[in-house]
Amino acid sequence: MSEDRHSQADPVELITDPTEKAQREAENGVRQFKEALEIIRSSIGDHGGKFRLTQSIILRLHQKALEGIHPLAGTYRNSPVYIGKSNHFPPAHTEVPDLVAEMCAYVNDNWHMSGIYLAAYLLWRMNWIHPFADGNGRTARVVSYLVLSVKLGSLLPGTPTIPDQIAAGKTPYYKALEGADDSWKRGIVAIADMEAMLEGMLAMQLLKATEEAAI
Known part of the structure; x- marks a missing residue:
């Protein structure tokens, strides 16, 4: 499968120069991850409360990723979107708010x-909904990681x-996403491949942390 599975929506980006855009995306990626870490810290430190995934958290993280790049940073898409090199066609933009609300409720319940x-479910479901004109993958990955970290009660050490x-x-x-998408066409939530991928990556991250601590 090709490495290109990008959103294709109306071309209304604020930065057209590829080099400038790449630089801003990298900077925003750092800002988005730092924002996620702040949410994780506050959530695992709030012993008197219970974390709940909300639309505002997701929109807040998306805004960090697309600020200065796209006029719809921090808001849902207002038009159809297509995914290059994918057989999945995301739902109509009018359905997005309700679908994201249902997704959050599923995680919380x-x-x-x-x-x-939960992390695997979010990683698949957010990509399936594709709620944004751009930045869907980036935001899905950081939201998934945020929920995994809060659930484990830790700022997970190690890099990458x-x-x-x-x-x-x-x-x-991408293969895990396509497999889950195909299963959902039959009304089945089948994310075992995504779970296995995340388990392996978590093990790798924690192993690196152990190796770094031993140096």
Whole structure:
């Protein structure tokens, strides 16, 4: 499967120069991850409360990723979107708010499930909904990682992090997404491949942390 599985929506980006855009995307990626870490810290430190995934958290992280790049940073798409090199056609933009709300409710209602399962579910479901005109993959990966970290009650040590590992080699990630999409056409949530991928990446991240600590 090709490494190109990008959103294709109306071309309304604020930066047209490829080099400038790449630089801004890298800077925003750092900002988005730092924002996620702040949410994780506050969530695992709030012993008197219970974390709940909300649309505002997702939009807040998306805004960090697309600020200065796209006029719809921090908001849902307002038009159809297509995914290059994929057989999946995301739902109409009018359905996005309700679908994201349902996704958040699913995670919150099933908080007793394992962190790997919830992270895998989010990674697939957010990509399936494709709620944004751009930045869907980046935001899905960081939201998935945030929920995994909060569920495990830790700022997970080690690098490369799971989002960085996915970004470095997307073919297994894309295959897992396509497999889950195909299963959902039959009304089945089948994310075992995504869970296995995340388990391996988590192990790799924690192993690196152990090796770094031993140096």
